[in-house]
Amino acid sequence: MRQVLASLWFALHSAGQNFRRNLGVSLAGVFTMGLIIFLVGGSLLFTHSVDTVLQGQEQNASHLKIYLSDNASLAAITNFESRLKHDPRVISVTFETKDQAQQQASQNPSIKSALAVLGSNPLPASLNLDVRKLTYLSQFNAEAKAMPIVDSTTPTDYNSDVIGKLNTVITVIEWVGAIIAIILLTISIVIIMNTIRTAVYSRRTEIEIMKLVGATDWFVRWPFILEGMLGGLLAAIFSGAVVFGAYRLFVQAAQGNLLSVPFDTRYTITLLIVLLVGGVAVGAFGSFLGVRRFLSA
Amino acid sequence: MSVAVAERSAAPPQHALRPVISFHGVSKVYPNGTEALRDVDLAIHQGDFCFLVGPSGAGKSTLVRLLIRDEAPSTGRIFIDGQEVSRMSHRKLPKLRRKFGIVFQDYKLLTRRTVAQNVAFALQVTRPGQRHMREKVEEVLWIVGLEDKLDKFPDELSGGEQQRVAIARALVHRPRIFLADEPTGNLDPDTSWGIVQLLLQINHRGTTVLMATHNREVVDLVRRRVIAIDNGRVVRDEAEGSYLREGTATL
């Protein structure tokens, strides 16, 4: 026990000494690591936010409004409606009459006054579809256009393929993000490795003596691994705080612009823990690689 | 083996025991092709004091490095205390090295630590948390005659004093074998003589001492066992030898 404590104290003390003696290199290492952790954490949070927003959009977006011609007979409409109802791609269909359309539109005061001026109701009746998949929207769009009962001037209303494209973009962002994260991870391991090499180099006499008098490899290694872990931890704490602050500002700014991005507390906490553990792990691993060469002799 | 038998007549009784160091047909070829040692056979017994002499580049340091398994021999076998070190696993090296105390021409002191801290360092990294560390450190510093320099830093000391600190550090874990590779290489004759006296004193306490040197005066004054190496070969092994072969100008 006494021995373990003394070893731990020796390792901690040496790690702190290394950090201070090579303060410039250590701080540069911590700063670069911090920047990388910030980039990883920031992009993860950003993708997550975009994802959340898009998922909400997807639910809104699987709507299709089919405008009906004023000349369409009620029988033809009912026929079309029941055909849609039995279509497996469809979740629900509702029929909106001209009057309902007018009522709906009148909620907006300027439209209400415009309608009052017109005297008649120019708004068409419509069938409102909810479909199971976004990709069905374009299929229904094409089918509707071929129907004689559908208003030929403005047959349908839906978000066309914007959503689909955004989805592709998200997938691409996620892939690119993953690849960049792996590259950044490798870079941070190399950075830690080189920081530790500097520390090892400035302690080469000490290491030589340790090996000569019969210290074990792990005894030689621990101070450097602790130093790497310390660096990783510091980097993760600082960049984690910055990521957290930036995320809050982002959410606030987005809400100011009517784009409702929810503040996901659970995701954020998980992310911060992952960043901390990741920073420490990367620090330990980089240091391990950094001292390895000097111990093999 | 023949060497050990030949010497037995002049040797104290404990020499009948198994040698503490033995080399059997040891050669060392460095990766660049340099043949540093060729077919070396050697036996050194507990309590021996040996000079390892020879010109620069003869292979003295290589022999020392093989002993502490800093390098592995290319062929042959080396035993320390009956344990074969030539094929020892990396994991066992710390234990092997604790049997040795070793000093070099450059003293390898830590400049940011005091004399006492330099000596204590050897204990801290091998036996962390050991009790009575301070007393042990003071005791060895008293043996080397530096009991009044405990809190000085190495660059406040003379070369001879620095080498004494290195000797104290090598002694603090009570090694069975003391290795000194050109310990007087950087010192003037008087100081060198003081260091050799100290090594003899350490030997007198029962520790086996092997000192590699090309300091002719010292070897000729002390007249102890001399192992001469030239071009990687043991060319002479005498119980009470001099630096050069008696009555000649060659090793």
Ligand SMILES: Nc1ncnc2c1ncn2[C@@H]1O[C@H](COP(=O)(O)OP(=O)(O)O)[C@@H](O)[C@H]1O
């Ligand atoms: N690490 C090494 N790699 C290659 N050659 C070496 C190495 N160390 C020593 N030598 C060579 O081996 C020979 C013996 O060197 P060394 O044992 O240092 O001799 P000494 O200590 O007697 O001066 C010399 O020719 C030297 O150049």
Ligand SMILES: [Mg+2]
């Ligand atoms: Mg040498």
